[in-house]
Amino acid sequence: MAAKQYKAIGEEAWKNNVEKVNAELFIFTYGSLVVQLVKDFEDYGAVNKQLDKMGYNIGVRLIDDILARTGIDKCADFHTTAEVVAKVGFRVFLNIAPAIANWSADAKEFSLILEDNPLNDFCELPPKAVQEGLWYSNVLCGVIRGALEMMQMQTEVWFVHDVLRGDDVSEIRVKLVKILDEEVPVGDE
């Protein structure tokens, strides 16, 4: 039931509360940025890291935007969090809703299956990038991590599969490390 509710919230926000633009400018800009980072770093691992970092910075700001647009309350458990990330977060920004799958037994890890990742549009990775481990859409991991951290959830987020690398699906894994104490400034360790 909850799942339906968040689906509706996400779709409602997308429909009525979002200024929509053509995705191409975003997609091309992102692609061009990745090209530039590859040139600058000459190391795909470093590019992954940089993309994740950028995503994190985006995530910590983006969460406010989502809360403001949807009026969602704090999530009661990690299952709800997964629902909100997939059905509200992704819907409101990219107009997609990844499927949630592969829950771990302790309910602290789940996967997001992206059937239709806009960032992948018009994109093809050179073999070298695949070999050396570029996760082209790694920014998404950072966004999820950053946004959840603002909600007092410390997580690890990483790509497991990516269609751009020849996998059948694109899969992002999200793992809850711990709930951060509200009293302590977030990230202050």
Added chain:
Amino acid sequence: MSNTATGPVSSATQLLSALSLDGRNSAEGRQINSSALEFLLPELVNALVSTTLRTKQISERIALGLDAQEDASDKHSPSTEKGQEYNATTIPGNPSMGSGWLDLPEDEELVEQVCVKLEMVGFRVGKRIAERFSPLSRRLTDTLDIVKFICKDVWTLLFNRQVDNLKTNHRGVYVLQDNKFKWFLRMSGNNGGAAAARRAQPYIWLPCGIIRGILDSFGTNTVVIAETLGLPQCTFQIKVVSEEQMVARA
């Protein structure tokens, strides 16, 4: 995307027609939240600042010789340190830096290098925009046509509005004026107009590159510069560079 042309016989021509059809049909195309790009842009600039800084530090270290490697990390010049903080742009627990829009490092040379990179990022975007959206129903026959295509079609696609004013001297200079340039609309600041304009500086280079990229893919060499008299107004000046001038330069 090419799901219209499936099967093993999807030859290049089939794929091509599928692509162009796709281009036609998707006048609206895939849509996303316009905030997505607004979130990405500052990070794009920040990332390029930190990579440029990194490159610079590495080359400095090399110039100083290997022995200086440890020293180099110790004795940063003030501007370098500022740049280093850049790396950790948004400090967790400090979400009040809501805009993600930070001060640029004071090192002018560095800022210039960042701008060059941003222009190149834009240039590649422009090339791809031209490929994807160049009109199929009419032919663009001269530079003015292409510029008009940018002012109307491209601007509408990208910013949901047209350029406010287009002027030309009919001798290869075109001036586009956008009174509410979308990327500048939300750039507020408390340090007065000049500081805001300075911080906006890198963001201007991206669209400059885009415009140059589009013109380039139609075979027109140009130099595109932009200035703002006050945010969010923005004026782009396109200057056609002829072959001879190109040769003369080189």
